[in-house]
Amino acid sequence: MDKTDSTILSILKENSRASASDISKQVSLxxxxxxxxxxxxxxxGVIEKYTIRVNPGASGYNLLAFILVKMDYSRNMEAFQDVCLQLPQVLECHHTAGPADFLLKVLFRDMQDIEDFLSCTLKDIKGVTDANTIICLSTLKEEITV
Structure with missing residues (x-):
């Protein structure tokens, strides 16, 4: 991958619908x-898929939280991962080293939504022993760069 490929990726990250004709003018090819x-x-595999970016607030989801999840046994981790893949409010699930086993990035409508998720969904998953929730006040940067 060279500088021109990086420029093409940058253009597509800004607008995944950019035409090859528009891109060609910007990269002089x-x-x-x-x-x-x-x-x-x-x-x-550098480009995995083309997608859109939805404004969560405009679609009714105004609260972003990061949840550190501790598990009791490693044999429950696969089941936990399977459940996370099925939960639409879970944007990201990362297996981590450190104070917790998993870090979840989760989007909610309101505080009641968070409470329901923590009390009725997350803590009902077999093997979950602890969850520490961090509420995001604002997002300064959120992107993947190459």
Whole structure:
């Protein structure tokens, strides 16, 4: 991957619907050359998928929380991961080293939603022994850069 590929990725991160024609003008390459570079980035797994970015507040989800989850036994971790994959409010689930076994990034509508999730969903998952919730006040930066 070279500087031109990085520039193409930056353009696509800003607008995944950018046409090869628009991109070609910005990187000074022909449309077929840009199309081929994008195809190679897809084939090598650099580009995993094209998606949209939804404004959570505009869709009614105004609270973001990070939850540190401790498990009692490692044999319950796979089941925990399977459950997390099915929970739509869980945006991210990371297996971690440190004070907790997992770090969840979870989106909620309001405080009642958080309480319901913690009391009725998370703590009912087999093996969960502790959950420490951190409420996000604002997000300064949230992106993946290459």
């Amino acid at each position: 022909s449309v077929p050359a840009v199309t081929e570079r994008i195809r190679k980035l897809e084939q090598t």
